[in-house]
Amino acid sequence: MPELPEVETVMRGMQIALQGHALSDVILRRPDLRWQIPADFRQSVAGQTIIGFRRRGKYILIRLSNNLSIVLHLGMSGRIVLDSPIAPALHEHVTFLTEDGRRCGFVDPRRFGMLDLVPTTHEERYKFFSAMGPEPLEPAFTGAVLHAALKGRKSPIKTTLLDQKIVSGLGNIYVCEALYRAGIHPKTLAGTLKPQETKRLVQAIKDVLNEAIAAGGSSLKDYVRPEGGLGYFQHAWRVYGRKGQPCPDCPGPPDCMGVEQITQAGRSTFFCPLRQKIR
DNA sequence: CAAAATACCTGCATGC
DNA sequence: TGCATGCAGGTATTTT
Numbered sequence: 136m137p138e139l140p141e142v143e144t145v146m147r148g149m150q151i152a153l154q155g156h157a158l159s160d161v162i163l164r165r166p167d168l169r170w171q172i173p174a175d176f177r178q179s180v181a182g183q184t185i186i187g188f189r190r191r192g193k194y195i196l197i198r199l200s201n202n203l204s205i206v207l208h209l210g211m212s213g214r215i216v217l218d219s220p221i222a223p224a225l226h227e228h229v230t231f232l233t234e235d236g237r238r239c240g241f242v243d244p245r246r247f248g249m250l251d252l253v254p255t256t257h258e259e260r261y262k263f264f265s266a267m268g269p270e271p272l273e274p275a276f277t278g279a280v281l282h283a284a285l286k287g288r289k290s291p292i293k294t295t296l297l298d299q300k301i302v303s304g305l306g307n308i309y310v311c312e313a314l315y316r317a318g319i320h321p322k323t324l325a326g327t328l329k330p331q332e333t334k335r336l337v338q339a340i341k342d343v344l345n346e347a348i349a350a351g352g353s354s355l356k357d358y359v360r361p362e363g364g365l366g367y368f369q370h371a372w373r374v375y376g377r378k379g380q381p382c383p384d385c386p387g388p389p390d391c392m393g394v395e396q397i398t399q400a401g402r403s404t405f406f407c408p409l410r411q412k413i414r
Numbered sequence: 415c416a417a418a419a420t421a422c423c424t425g426c427a428t429g430c
Numbered sequence: 431t432g433c434a435t436g437c438a439g440g441t442a443t444t445t446t
Contacts, residue, residue, distance in 0.1 A: 141439085169422065245438090307438095
């Protein structure tokens with residue numbers, strides 16, 4: 136379920152457990168996830184100390200002492216399991232071993248995840264980062280910046296916000312939640328949003344992401360290690376997955392029949408027809 | 415160039 | 431119970 140807040144939470148959990156420790160080995164149980172894992176991955180990683188972490192969009196970068204960074208993406212179904220059992224779980228394709236005896240498993244049933252290597256000093260030039268849009272939580276991501284990025288765009292704002300070149304880290308859930316908070320109908324053509332609306336939208340994006348990260352952080356603070364692993368915490372979604380239910384501001388029937396679900400570009404969109412008027 | 419369709423893969427809920 | 435179907439939170443790539 137990983138969008139930006141979940142990826143951030145997973146990264147922080149890994150940081151607490153692993154930073155400063157050396158990787159004694161890595162077990163690769165198959166040569167590929169979504170793509171081939173570099174042939175020299177084990178050789179490059181084994182024996183190196185983990186010196187830092189960073190998140191870019193939905194990617195996690197694990198910086199090693201040899202100027203290499205592991206690039207990790209969780210895909211749709213990926214999760215990280217700390218202190219995984221010696222007998223690997225179903226779909227635990229990769230396990231990192233640390234010198235202090237910990238095991239960190241990468242479980243990914245659908246194998247949409249990925250694992251790669253990039254020189255730490257060249258992270259920004261990594262093929263999947265060079266065209267990536269701004270980090271939504273950076274101060275540089277403003278209403279004016281988004282407004283400029285949406286200029287001339289003729290697709291609906293919902294699908295446009297899923298484009299990682301416009302802004303990085305948003306997925307289906309948080310796009311729905313942000314549009315709801317900003318009071319913008321998902322079918323609104325992206326290029327027609329007014330500066331005032333993009334300003335509201337940017338604030339809504341920052342708010343919803345920050346709240347979700349805070350919720351993840353609180354679950355991390357005293358996390359035990361259930362088989363569920365990291366990054367799976369309770370969400371307080373206001374419209375996502377709530378078809379037919381009242382949104383928090385819903386006056387109820389007959390004024391509003393609750394959250395509606397539609398399909399855009401083959402994916403589900405949830406919105407409140409009362410708070411998010413078409414125009 | 416932008417936008418839409420396609421591809422990758424397994425698990426699960428649903429309906430017959 | 432078994433089986434077919436559709437859907438799931440991602441994104442690079444291909445096609446239009």
